[in-house]
Amino acid sequence: MEVEVLENKGNAAKFVLKNFNVSLANAIRRTIINGVKTLAIEDVMVYKNTSSMYDEVLAARLGLIPIKTPVELKDKGKFSFKLKEMGPKAVHASDLIPSDKDVTPAAPGMLIINLSEGESLDLEAETVWGNGEAHTKFTPAHVFYHFYPKITIPDSKVKGASKIASLCPVDILDGEKDTLSVKKGKLSDCTLCKACEDYAGSDVINVSSDTNKIVFDIESWGQLGIKDIMLETMSTLEGEVSEIAEKI
Numbered sequence: 001m002e003v004e005v006l007e008n009k010g011n012a013a014k015f016v017l018k019n020f021n022v023s024l025a026n027a028i029r030r031t032i033i034n035g036v037k038t039l040a041i042e043d044v045m046v047y048k049n050t051s052s053m054y055d056e057v058l059a060a061r062l063g064l065i066p067i068k069t070p071v072e073l074k075d076k077g078k079f080s081f082k083l084k085e086m087g088p089k090a091v092h093a094s095d096l097i098p099s100d101k102d103v104t105p106a107a108p109g110m111l112i113i114n115l116s117e118g119e120s121l122d123l124e125a126e127t128v129w130g131n132g133e134a135h136t137k138f139t140p141a142h143v144f145y146h147f148y149p150k151i152t153i154p155d156s157k158v159k160g161a162s163k164i165a166s167l168c169p170v171d172i173l174d175g176e177k178d179t180l181s182v183k184k185g186k187l188s189d190c191t192l193c194k195a196c197e198d199y200a201g202s203d204v205i206n207v208s209s210d211t212n213k214i215v216f217d218i219e220s221w222g223q224l225g226i227k228d229i230m231l232e233t234m235s236t237l238e239g240e241v242s243e244i245a246e247k248i
C-alpha cells in the first residue's frame with residue numbers, strides 16, 4: 001500500500017490510497033463517521049426564554065454547534081457554556097461563554113437566534129462525549145471516497161470542446177480553441193459523473209476508473225483536526241479488531 005497526500009489544510013485533506021482494498025477504505029470512512037468520540041451539547045437548562053423559539057428547538061440548535069474537542073481531554077467529564085443575552089441582537093456561537101478555554105465552538109460565526117427588541121435568553125448548556133453512532137452531531141467530518149479517475153481523449157482536436165468543458169461540474173476540463181484536455185493537476189478532482197462522456201460520446205472522451213487507487217476526501221466539522229481524526233479512527237478500528245481476535 002502507498003499513500004500520496006494531494007492536499008492537507010489541517011481541517012481538510014485529500015489523499016490517494018494506492019493498492020488499497022476498497023472494503024478497508026469503507027471501514028475507515030464508517031469509523032470516522034460513527035466511531036470517533038467528540039464533545040457536543042446535550043443538556044440545556046433554560047432559566048429564561050422569551051424569544052420566538054421553543055426551548056426544545058433552541059436546545060437542538062445548540063446541540064448541532066461543533067465544539068472543539070482537544071484529544072487530551074478525551075472522556076474527561078463535562079464542560080458547560082453560559083448564554084445570557086437581550087435583544088435586539090443576533091446571537092452567535094461566539095456568545096457562548098465556555099467553562100474551559102480549550103472547549104469552545106468551532107464555528108464562532110454560527111447563528112443561534114435573532115432576538116428582537118425585548119426578547120431575552122438565559123441558559124446553561126452542558127456537553128457530553130459521544131460518537132456518530134449515538135447521534136450525527138458527534139460526527140467529526142464529512143468523508144467520502146471514489147476510485148481514481150481515468151480520462152482518455154483519443155484526439156484532442158474536438159469541435160465544440162468549450163461546450164463539453166462547460167458541462168464539467170468541477171471545472172477540470174479545458175476546451176479552449178476546439179482543443180479538449182484535462183487541466184494540469186486536476187484529474188483527481190473528477191467525480192466520475194460522466195456528464196462530458198454522455199454529451200460528447202465515449203469516442204470523444206472516455207471516463208473510467210482505476211480500481212487500484214482510491215481518492216479519499218475528508219473535511220472536518222471543526223471538533224478535531226484531520227490528523228487527530230485519523231489517529232482516533234485507527235485506534236478505534238484497532239480496538240475493535242483486537243476485541244474480535246481476543247474473543248475468538
Ligand code: SF4
Pocket residue numbers: 151167168169170171172173189190191192193194195196197207
Ligand atoms: S466525468 Fe464529470 S467530473 Fe469528470 S471530467 Fe467528465 S464532467 Fe468532469
